[in-house]
Amino acid sequence: MLSGDIPPNQTIYIKNLNEKIKKDELKRSLYCLFSQYGRILDIIALKTPKLRGQAWVCFSEVTAASNAVRQMQNFPFYEKPMRIQYAKTKSDCIAKEEGSFVPREKKKKQEEKAEKKKYADESKQSAVPNGGTHGASNGGSTASFRPGSGAQEAAAPNNILFIENLPYETTGRMLEMLFEQYPGFKEVRLIEAKPGIAFVDFEDDGQSSMAMQALQGFKITPQNPMIINFAKK
């Protein structure tokens, strides 16, 4: 089950993804999960018959991709273990950064319409899809994940979550209602001495990860998007 003979690449190819997850949510969750390994330049996910259940995550460094391939191999993500390899070819977003990007024209796809050479380069900038639409998500919820902001390396997977940026009036019951809907939930622990933060315990780190993805950026008040990370060990 070695990752095969594919040489290292800044982009990782992920398969065995849960095909029921909507594209935007999938991208957002992948971003949450993989941004701990480095800066993500782009995430590609298509729902076409040939490409559903797969995604490409483009990192700014090969080393980030390598760590992701090793450490997230078989990670349970939406109930399914991720199968991760290096991508076979260079992503367009990487080629663009290097200045070597040439709009594709060969290959079997001949049906490309006349394309203007003057592409607006900014046409696809954000790797962070906006607007999580699933149950718990409220409004835009990508608050803590702008590349280039704090960029503190996230902690390694842990069954305990560390929650920050809560409004001071948050109660344990409020957090329970949010987190108990996810499997494996055990308990919420508020830190009285430190308002605005909390710990939430799950049975294992796969389950804590699912809750983190689902509730990342959830706003108890409009100005308080939750910041969720794995607790440090």
Added chain:
DNA sequence: AGCACA
């Protein structure tokens, strides 16, 4: 299983 850039 399936390697694209909607």
